[in-house]
Amino acid sequence: MPVFPLDNRLVFPPVQLAEPDGLLAYGGDLRPERLLLAYRSGIFPWYSEKPILWWCPDPRFVLLPRELKISASMKQVLKKGQFEITVNKNFSAVMSNCGRIARPGQDGTWITKEMLKAYEKLHELGYAVSVECWQNGELVGGLYGLRIGRCFFGESMFARVSNASKAAFITFVKQLETEGVVLIDCQVHTEHLESLGARFMPRAEFLGILEDHL
Incomplete structure (x- = not known):
């Protein structure tokens, strides 16, 4: 199937037309209106150099908050209170x-200055959310993503000390569950998130949840 070029119009092609790897379209821009339309449509940007690439994989890697897995060792870490977790x-x-964090198998980063500026704008608008993990007053881990309706779209996380990102993620997922969030989009598979309960979901089911809860 072709990969569709985008212009200035706020429109995406049907996600069912994506390539087998999930690539759907290229081009366009990162203005808030387009980004919000993308996430509401199950699409996200992921690229290192222009053009902007837009993706909608099938299956989708997700976590349902009620399926969160917390290992015995992490329960002990959280119980000790060695981290302070904050939001925004x-x-x-x-x-x-x-x-900036180094990731195995990846050269460079998709979090460019352009991406940072775009998501800072979404943060100002109340959509993009950060979770911080502090130790002795120092930022040692965290994550960020978008909250729309009863869904959270995770973008990235980092840790500078062991268990920092896990502590932030677990604490935040438990908070989201109490707030009625039903789905956390993890986008693509990682062993780290799989260990916390994330799993693959057919794209059609994923899109149905978005339709019901955004």
């Missing part, structure tokens, strides 16, 4: 750290 304390620092 320093969005820019969290996103910048996510862009």
